[in-house]
Amino acid sequence: MIVKVLLTLWMAAMIVAAFLYAGAAAGFPGQTSRILFFHVPQAWIATLSFLLSMVASCMYLARRRVRADYLALSAAELGLLFCILATATGSIFAKATWGSFWNWDPRETSIVILLMIYGAYFALRSAVPDPDKRRVFAAVYSILAFVTVPFLVFVVPRITASLHPEDTMNPTNPGMDPKTLKVFLGSLLAYTGLFVWMLRLRIRLLRLEGRQEPEFVISEKLKQEGEKG
Amino acid sequence: MKSGRWRTQTGPLTYLNEATAIWLRDLRGEFRTRYAVNSILMFAVTTLVAVSFSIGSFRIGDAEKPFLYSVLLWIILVFSALSGLSRSFVKEEEAGTIDVLKLSARSQAVFLGKLFFNLTLLGALELIIVPLFILLMNYKIASPGHFAAMIISGGFGLGAGTTIVAAMIAQASARGALFSVLSFPLLLPLMITAIKGCERAADGMNTAGWPEVRIAVAYTVIMIIMSLFLFPLIWEE
Amino acid sequence: MYSLKVSNLCKHYTETLLFKDISFELHPGEVMAITGWNGSGKSTLLRIIAGLVRPSLGKVEMFMEDEPVPKESRRKFLGMVAPALALYDELTALENMEFFCKVRGIAYDRESCLNMMKRVGLTENANKTCRNYSSGMKQRLKLVQALLHNPPLLLLDEPGCNLDSNGMKIVEDIILEHRQLGMTVIASNEKREVAYADRAINLSE
Numbered sequence: 095m096i097v098k099v100l101l102t103l104w105m106a107a108m109i110v111a112a113f114l115y116a117g118a119a120a121g122f123p124g125q126t127s128r129i130l131f132f133h134v135p136q137a138w139i140a141t142l143s144f145l146l147s148m149v150a151s152c153m154y155l156a157r158r159r160v161r162a163d164y165l166a167l168s169a170a171e172l173g174l175l176f177c178i179l180a181t182a183t184g185s186i187f188a189k190a191t192w193g194s195f196w197n198w199d200p201r202e203t204s205i206v207i208l209l210m211i212y213g214a215y216f217a218l219r220s221a222v223p224d225p226d227k228r229r230v231f232a233a234v235y236s237i238l239a240f241v242t243v244p245f246l247v248f249v250v251p252r253i254t255a256s257l258h259p260e261d262t263m264n265p266t267n268p269g270m271d272p273k274t275l276k277v278f279l280g281s282l283l284a285y286t287g288l289f290v291w292m293l294r295l296r297i298r299l300l301r302l303e304g305r306q307e308p309e310f311v312i313s314e315k316l317k318q319e320g321e322k323g
Numbered sequence: 324m325k326s327g328r329w330r331t332q333t334g335p336l337t338y339l340n341e342a343t344a345i346w347l348r349d350l351r352g353e354f355r356t357r358y359a360v361n362s363i364l365m366f367a368v369t370t371l372v373a374v375s376f377s378i379g380s381f382r383i384g385d386a387e388k389p390f391l392y393s394v395l396l397w398i399i400l401v402f403s404a405l406s407g408l409s410r411s412f413v414k415e416e417e418a419g420t421i422d423v424l425k426l427s428a429r430s431q432a433v434f435l436g437k438l439f440f441n442l443t444l445l446g447a448l449e450l451i452i453v454p455l456f457i458l459l460m461n462y463k464i465a466s467p468g469h470f471a472a473m474i475i476s477g478g479f480g481l482g483a484g485t486t487i488v489a490a491m492i493a494q495a496s497a498r499g500a501l502f503s504v505l506s507f508p509l510l511l512p513l514m515i516t517a518i519k520g521c522e523r524a525a526d527g528m529n530t531a532g533w534p535e536v537r538i539a540v541a542y543t544v545i546m547i548i549m550s551l552f553l554f555p556l557i558w559e560e
Numbered sequence: 561m562y563s564l565k566v567s568n569l570c571k572h573y574t575e576t577l578l579f580k581d582i583s584f585e586l587h588p589g590e591v592m593a594i595t596g597w598n599g600s601g602k603s604t605l606l607r608i609i610a611g612l613v614r615p616s617l618g619k620v621e622m623f624m625e626d627e628p629v630p631k632e633s634r635r636k637f638l639g640m641v642a643p644a645l646a647l648y649d650e651l652t653a654l655e656n657m658e659f660f661c662k663v664r665g666i667a668y669d670r671e672s673c674l675n676m677m678k679r680v681g682l683t684e685n686a687n688k689t690c691r692n693y694s695s696g697m698k699q700r701l702k703l704v705q706a707l708l709h710n711p712p713l714l715l716l717d718e719p720g721c722n723l724d725s726n727g728m729k730i731v732e733d734i735i736l737e738h739r740q741l742g743m744t745v746i747a748s749n750e751k752r753e754v755a756y757a758d759r760a761i762n763l764s765e
Contacts, residue, residue, distance in 0.1 A: 155556060210508040217504050221495040226614065231491050234553045238487065238509060241549050245512035245542060308575040309616075316570050316580055316617050337665060344662035352650040355689075419646035422612055423705065426635045426645075428663045559611075559632070 101291055105284040108277065116277040126190040131277055133183035135285035136176045137201075140208060143173030143289070148240040151233035160304065161297075163229040166236065167219075168296040172289060174212040181205050204246055211239045225309060338432050345428060345436025349411055350443065358414070359444060363407035367452045370399045375459040389525035392462050393518045399452060401481065401514060404445060408485050409502045411437050412493035421493075430555040434486065438547070441489075442482040449478050465527025469536070473524055476539035477517035483546035484509045490557050513542050561625055562637060562712040563587050564609070564743055568618035571604055578604055579763050582618070586743045588712065591735065593754035594747040596763030602747035603642060605763070606715050609745065610640050622713070636664070639706030641699075642717035649691040653682060653701050656690065657708065666709050676704045680730050695722040703734060714738050717747045728752055 112131040150166035153159070184202060189195045196202065218235050222228035304310055353359055374395055383391055415421040424433060453474055456462065464470045485506045492502045520535025563586060570580040578601035586592055594602045607613040609620050611634050622629040622637060629637060647656050654673060661668035677686060680700040690698060699722045706714065719731045735756050738744055748754055 207508060207511055210511075214505045214508050217501060218491070218495070221492075221501050223496065227494065230556055231495070234487070234557055235491065235505065237553065238546075238549060241545060242484075242509050242512050242542075245516075245538070249512050249516050249538060309572065312572045312575075312577055313616055316572075316577075319580075341663050341665065344659060348648070348651065348655075348659045351655070352648065355650045418649060419644055420648055422607075422642075422645050423640075423647065423660075424663075425612060426610060426638075426640060427660055429632075432663070555632075 097291065101284070101287050104280075105288065108281045108284045111277045112281065116274045124190075126187060129183055129187045129190075131281045133180060133187060134278070135282045136180040136183060137205060138282070139285055139289050140173050140177035140180050140205070143169045143176060144208060144211070144236075144240065144243075147173060148236050151236045154229060154233050155237075160229070161301070163233070164297050164300040164304070165293075166233060168293050168300060170212060170215055170236070171296065172292055174209070174216070176285075176289070177205060177209050177212060181209060207246055215239070225307075338429065338435065341428055341432035342435035342439060345424075345433060346439040346443070349436065349440040352414075353440075353444075359407040359410035360447065362410070363403050363444060363448055364451065366406045367399055367403035367448060368455075370403065371452060371456060371459065374399065378460070388462070390518075390522045392456075392460055393521035393525060395460075396453070396456050396462075396521065397477070397514055397518050399456070400448065400477075401510065403448060403452070404481050404485070405503045405506060407444060408441050408482070409489040409492055409499075411440050412489045416493040425558065430558040431551055433558060434490070434550060434554040437490070438482060438486045438550075441486050442479065445478040445482050449474055462525065464525045466524050469533055470521060470524035472533060472536045473517060473520035473539070476536050476543065477513065477520070479543045480513040480517070480539045480546070481510065483543040483550070484513060487550040487554055487557065490554065494557075509546075513539060516542070561588065562743065563623045564713060564745075565621045565623065566609065566618070567621070569605065569608060569615045569620070570617040571601060571608065571613075572616050580617075582761065582763075584759075584761065586713075586745065588742055589739060590759075591739055591744040591746065591757045593757035593760040594745065594763060595749055595754065595760055598749075600763040602763060603644065603717050606640070606642065606717050606745065606747050610638060610715055611635060636709070637711055638713040638715055639709065639711040640715040640717070641702045641706045641719050642715075643721055644717075645702060647690055647698065647701055647705060650689055652687050652689050653677060653693075653704075654686050656701065657704065660705055660708055664709050673704075673708075676707065677701070680704055681726065696724060696727055699723055700727060700730070703731070707734070707738075712742045714742060714744045715747075716744065716753075718750070718753070719746065719748070720750055720753050732756070 108131070112128050116128075116131070147166045147169035150162050150169060154162035154166060181202075184205060185195045188197055188202070215232060215236060219228055219232050222231055378395075415424060428436075457464070485502075488505045488509065489502060492505065495501060516535045516538045520533070520539070523535065565585050567583050568580075569582040571578045582605065584592060594605055596602050604613060608615045611620070611631055620634075622634050624637070648659070651659065654670070654677075657673045657677075658668050658670075661673075674683070674686060677683060677700075680703055682697060682700050682704075690701065693701070699719075703719065706716075714735075716731075716735070719735075720728045723731065732752065732755075735744060735746070735753075739756065746753055746757060754760065
């Protein structure tokens with residue numbers, strides 16, 4: 095309860111600060127740099143969430159504990175959400191700064207590929223009816239997808255940079271004057287808090303739903319009978 | 324009713340023997356039914372004809388050709404491959420032979436055998452389509468050795484990245500579309516590299532070291548190793 | 561000396577409980593029958609023993625000279641016949657057998673394969689592709705496939721299905737011969753098929 099309230103207040107404070115407290119960064123037209131206070135944390139969370147989901151998948155494959163799969167699934171769902179947000183805010187920024195909504199520069203490309211990976215992950219999950227198989231397959235796919243990411247990090251910049259050298263976005267340095275830095279880090283904290291809070295809620299929900307599943311009901315019944323008999 | 328007992332020694336060579344047996348059997352079956360080959364080649368030839376007909380070799384400026392042709396070629400290759408590479412696993416599932424295969428062969432041997440089969444299909448595809456493309460589109464290639472290396476390593480990467488996905492979708496529902504949806508994100512790094520590599524080979528600039536070929540080889544090796552680890556998890560329930 | 565130990569096997573699919581608390585031990589020379597209505601889970605139980613399906617609860621263990629056999633290796637010591645287990649249609653019978661020999665790591669001996677096929681009554685058709693086989697012929701070939709590597713454990717799921725009375729006689733002979741040295745589990749409702757069983761488990765109760 096407390097956490098929820100604190101989080102809300104902090105996020106609200108960050109939103110206000112992004113517009114009123116920090117100055118607009120030089121080198122970007124008008125007030126456009128302000129969106130980076132939101133866009134960059136979203137992109138980072140989207141990527142880290144993917145990493146988290148992959149690690150949870152490894153944990154699931156190692157011990158086959160369903161909770162690891164709940165974590166993997168929730169992280170993937172939230173990752174997808176933040177990825178969509180990051181793509182949208184990035185696109186708005188691109189329109190404001192360079193005049194077109196989409197440019198296929200390295201970062202834009204990477205975020206879209208991440209979006210596709212998430213989409214494929216959910217497509218796979220919905221195509222396997224048997225729950226155990228579904229978890230194993232989803233975990234395997236998430237690991238495979240993760241393995242291709244280093245290639246994207248190396249490959250995409252080499253290819254597209256040589257085609258469009260002027261389009262390299264550099265959102266990690268939105269003018270490092272102290273006020274901006276403070277708001278930036280504060281926003282990152284707010285988004286991380288939001289992510290963790292939503293993640294825990296989602297996992298709790300999955301656990302509760304899992305208890306209603308027929309498999310669970312039956313297996314619990316069987317285990318109890320096994321203990322009694 | 325005597326025949327040999329099951330071989331008890333294990334070692335990498337026996338894996339290869341088993342994998343080869345699976346590969347050759349798949350080839351033999353394919354030779355007799357020609358299902359996957361037909362599917363892949365028909366797709367490739369149809370697309371190629373459509374591209375060649377609508378674009379022709381005179382509508383594009385010479386400066387654009389190396390890049391654009393490379394893109395078109397790889398689009399044709401990748402989508403043709405996606406139309407037929409899941410066949411080896413899906414056929415086993417549909418014919419009901421998947422259980423007897425699970426009971427007879429080691430999982431990594433199954434993976435390797437299917438991988439070899441997919442690579443054979445891809446090899447045949449590239450052997451037919453790439454020269455045809457070069458001919459029809461009048462593709463001028465400055466360093467053919469580099470180009471060939473890119474095509475070959477790209478083909479290996481295509482097989483390496485998709486075989487394990489094929490195994491997954493064969494045991495799922497909605498197979499056709501799902502295979503492409505799952506494979507595409509995994510193949511994107513390879514595709515981007517291969518397109519760039521062919522472009523460089525065609526215009527002959529900056530070809531020192533063949534970096535894209537090395538990336539494609541690295542991709543192939545990594546995907547095969549990961550698949551060898553992960554395949555048993557998918558194969559054995 | 562092999563033995564099979566099945567403990568507290570339970571299997572359920574979403575809302576349906578197929579069976580629970582199945583436990584037994586099997587030693588060479590013993591034949592176990594699994595009976596029950598259609599859909600009672602006989603085939604599933606056999607598939608769990610074979611290692612093709614995971615049980616919801618319980619476990620299956622195989623021992624060789626009291627040493628447990630790891631799950632991945634269990635398939636080497638069993639041969640299975642089942643309606644769901646198909647052979648390769650586009651290959652001939654001999655090619656199928658050659659494939660299974662190679663992939664199981666057994667030396668392929670054409671003569672002995674032909675002898676086995678003769679024993680189940682399949683000689684003239686050795687060189688036709690299985691697509692042209694009748695279901696009875698396919699069933700006989702499945703029996704050959706299961707015996708190719710002399711497994712200590714034989715899992716037979718409705719071994720007589722699609723077979724005429726000659727075929728049934730062959731199945732009985734195989735069961736009797738295997739019974740001398742090996743373990744057998746037969747899932748069936750046919751009286752002739754379970755006639756030689758020492759004990760039975762009925763899944764419908």
